[in-house]
Amino acid sequence: MDKFTGKGVYGAIAIGKISVFNRQEASVRRIHIKDTEAEIKRLEKAKARSSEQLQQIYNKALKEVGETNAQIFEIHMMMIEDEDYNESIINIIETQMVNAEYAVAVTSDNFASMFASMDDTYMQVRAADVKDISNRIINNFAAVSNENNSIDEKVVICADDLAPSETVSLDKNKVLAFVTANGSVNSHTAILARNMNIPAVIGVGDKFLEKIKDGQTVIVDGFSGEVFLDPDEDTLNAMNKKQSEDSEKKKLLMELKGKENVTLDGTKIEIYANIGGVDNIGAVLFNDAGGIGLFRSEFLYLENSDYPTEEQQFTAYKKVLESMAGKKVIIRTMDIGADKQVDYFNLGKEENPALGFRAIRICLSRPEIFKTQMRALYRASVYGNLGIMFPMITSVSEVEKIKAICEEVKHELRSDNIEYSSSIEIGIMIETPAAAIISDKLAPMVDFFSVGTNDLIQYTLACDRQNPNLENICDTHHEAVLRLIAISAENAHRHGAWIGICGELAADTSLTETFLRMGIDELSVSPGFVLKVRNEVRNIDLS
Amino acid sequence: MVSQTVEVVNTQGIHMRPAGVLVEEMKKFSDCTVMLKTADKSAKATAVMQIMAAGIKCGTKVEITADGVNEQAALDKAVELFKSGFGE
Missing domain, CATH: 3.50.30.10 (Phosphohistidine domain)
Incomplete structure (x- = not known):
């Protein structure tokens, strides 16, 4: 083996x-020719045949993988007709008096190496697209087909x-x-x-x-x-088992699509999904999540070489809100720092990054960065059902400062005559023991809490979750952690706020019943766990 | 000749799909030359390979120029496509 x-x-x-x-590649030889016009005619024929085939592939892709993914073949057709590409081929045929196959192969290499040398990984991969269309043309001179x-x-x-x-x-x-x-x-x-x-x-x-x-x-x-x-x-036996378990599980879960998140005794809970970019929206919808409980906005900062503009952020937020068509979308303001470093923030090295200058702490000391994000969020709010939440809260004064900035942003938008929704929910993350302990004071200030269990565990138990020597100490079910969540839930409800959990613990089905008993209103999990948690909820009896 | 400067809003920049959409629309203005210019590169708006090779990223300022028959309409269409993020 x-x-x-x-x-x-x-x-x-x-x-x-x-x-x-087996890829049947026609080997390309350089042949000297006399009649360049006839050679260009051969080229036109091979190109026409290639376009026809691409049209058929496009039609097949349209049926099997959908329009967005099929579009690449439309662009392949465009590339075959591209002026520069064709000028280069014809130029080689005419000036070097060579066969069209050879001219296509040389042009293909030149264009592919141009893409391969770009400083953008996405564009580097496009070299393969150029080679793909060129090989198709070359094969069509000899009418060799890969399709069969x-x-x-x-x-x-x-x-x-x-x-x-x-x-x-x-x-x-x-x-x-x-x-x-x-x-x-x-x-x-x-x-x-x-x-x-x-x-x-x-x-x-x-x-x-x-x-x-x-x-x-x-x-x-x-x-x-x-x-x-x-x-x-x-x-073989082990994998056979894994395979049948997997297909059994997938079948079972698919049957749960469209069903309610309700326990045997009739208690309902929301199950939302956590995502880290607009690419994951498809998975959210496919797994039938009721909304997005945590949209990490960091990707906008991590993927950029400079601060993302208001326009860039607005486009991304608008897209996720529109795609979710009125379902709740909770966007967390940027959580940069600690394990998520971005060069252009110039944060400098810290002795203790997890306890350092991160998330809301950066936002409140550099309000210009924060206000850009808030303006983009408020502007996007008219396209759906938006909630905004703030990470790493430890005090009442932080929430006061945030709310003052929200008011400033709203005021500015009104004087610019820009619309925003009046029903945006404002929430905070409960991920420090401090926030949980003073949750009675924080709850009246917000619409909701969302418990970030990963950090809450690490800060409560004073143990680095990345450190393998601490696995025994880093007990995710530790009573101290569960008590902090219970206190927060009680205080939230007393002051008319709702409470969700968006950390990894939300997907831990051995705790689902415990959370339901605490009165947790929402669990937000990776899209792939939505149906698994729904299955658990539907088998619990709280009576 | 008319021109206008726009900012790229697509998070992935002008990658394959937006380039394709732009070329398709600009080819409809057959007697008008539309060009895209950034600080260091330029590309014809009907040449898919040139646009892709320009590697125009998110946040880049692009000057669009249109010269020829129906130049204002061509420019307006191009500006609209850029501003709408090419429908993404």
Whole structure:
């Protein structure tokens, strides 16, 4: 048995026989020609045939992976007609008096290396798109087709890398999984695999290609990114079990879509999802979450090389609010600092970053950064049902300062004649013991609390959650932590606020009953856990 | 010739999809040359590879110029696309 590890792009397990993907590449030779006009005519024919094929692939993709993901093939058609690309090909044919295949291959290399040298990883990956369309044209001179890989039984496709068009062209009913030696998770191929719900592991390394042959048994674990070649009996049994458990679980959970989050005795709770960017909205909707309980706005800062502008932030917030179509969306203001460092903030090194200059502490000492974010949030509020929450609160005076800034922002917007919603809910994170202990004073100031259990545990038990030596001490079910949550819940309700939990503990189903008994109103979990928690809630009887 | 400067709002910048949308719309103005200029690069608004190669990122200021038949309409359309984040 050989084991390889890459990146899993779709969580599922496949066990089956290998089919090595044969790309029929016509080898390109440089041939001297006399009639350049005839050569350009050949080029036009090959291009026309390529566009026709791309149109067919586009139609297939439209049905299987949806319009957004199919659009790439429309752009491939555009690239084939691109002026610069065509000028370069024709120029090579005319000045060097060479065959069109060779001119396309040289142009392909030039354009691909231009993209590969860009300082943007997204654009570097586009080199593969240029090569994909160029190979298609080249194959069409000889009328070699890659589209008809005839496969009789369901197989695991293994290749060095797969182009997006090759991925979509595979017959979905005959592909168990695919494994590639190279490629990145950002590639369109990975995105397509996810959308086609095919287990896939990419980037297992070139050694894999040397070992494989058609018909070999292989196990692909899309969860862990592991690939087992010629598995031994123990591995095979273990993975068979994991596979049937997984499909059983998926089937069970899918039946829970559209059902209420209600206990056997009729107590209801909201189950929302935590996300870290607009890309995850699809997963929120797919898993039937009732709203977004934690939208981490840090990605806007982490992905940028300078402070994100108001306009940039507004666009992202508007998109998430519109996509959720009136369901609650709670956006947390930036939680930079500690383990999330951004160079342009120039924060300097700290002895104790978890206890240092982070989150709301930065916002209140640099109000210009904070106000940009608040203006963007208020402006976006008219597009949906917005809640705003503030991290790392420890005192009443912090909340007073925040509310004063909210008023300033609202005042400015009114004088600029810009609309904002009058029903925005304002909340704070309970993630320090201080906030939980004075929650009786904080609750009257806000609409809701959201308990951030990861930090609350680390600060209450004085233990670094990253430190492996502290695993025994860092008891996530510690009574002190649960008592702080219970105190906060009691104080919230006494003052008419609601309380949710958005840390990892919210997805811990061994505590769901405890939380329900405390009167927690909302649990916010990773999208993949929404249905699991719903299942737990529906089996609890509080009476 | 008419021109206007806009700021890119798409978080991923002018990547493949926005470039495709822009090219499709600008090709409708066949007798008008529309150009995109940033501080250090320029690209023809009908050339998908040039636009992608310009690697225009979020927050970048882009000067759009239109020259030819229906230049104001072409410019207005381009500005609208940039401002709306190309429908993303």
